[in-house]
Amino acid sequence: MGLHSLSPAEGSRKSRKRVGRGHGSGHGKTSGRGHKGAGSRSGAKDRTGFEGGQNPLQSRMRKLRGPNKKTSMPFERFRTATQAVNLDTLADRFESGADVTLEALQAKGLVRDNGVPVKVLGRGELQGPLTVHAHRFSSSAREAIESAGGTAVVVEA
Template identity: 70%
Template sequence: MSPAKDETEREERIGLHNLRPAPGHRKPRKRVGRGEGSGLGKTSGRGQKGAGSRAGSKDRARFEGGQMPIHMRMRKLRGPHKKTSMPFEMFRTHTQPVNLADLDERFEAGAEVTLEALRAKGLGTRRGIAVKVLAKGEITKPLTVSAHAFSAAARERIEAAGGTVQIIET
């Protein structure tokens, strides 16, 4: 490795020791009540009279000048058991991921990877939940992999390594 490349690599590494705000992001604080010449003297940028000029005035983000606020005007949709609210769980799919790197690490070349074999090796241990093979990591051995689903990249890599893919119908 050349010294120039090593130098740039060292500069790019970010840690707590070298975090700082973007240049020009931090502004100096307003120093109010320091005389008329400063532009923020006398009333200190609060205007003349009224609730906003007094100490302890509330300036909430949701305040609308006494009008009924939008968060109170909107209808309430309480919980997933009401007809009017969004059904949450109906469209969610539950799968447990198994990565190619884990298969490559735990199985010998030419092995048959079934759901039982995965469970025996500590992968896909949740019963009743479909197993999906994902393409994280590399696979170097030909394996016959059986699972409920495969990502497109995982299927490609398994077949490129000389293995086969079998989808389990549930």
């Protein structure tokens, strides 16, 4: 036995469909494309976003330009989301010297979604030191936490 005598396994290779070779072939005349309609024409038929003649989604949506509108294109695709927690709510819900972790924030109802990063914002004041764990801190929040004797710990997402 040599390489010259090898052949593919039985049934693993299929001969190509030869269309347009007469009625007797089963693929003559319209060559399996049916009569009329977009599917029978030459050129692109199944392009991305095609909805069979219905006005496609990207045409139905309004096109508001500019980066600053919530409804502007590209529809929320690159928008980043954060869950905001302010210093005054931390001061209300946690005792002085407490360790404010993401789990503790969730337990107190300040944070809902695990998959969305938490950002601490600087509204309000802290009476005592807190060790705050979050994904991001505003500069004023970090300053206020550290001036109260606490620490701001950045959690990697």
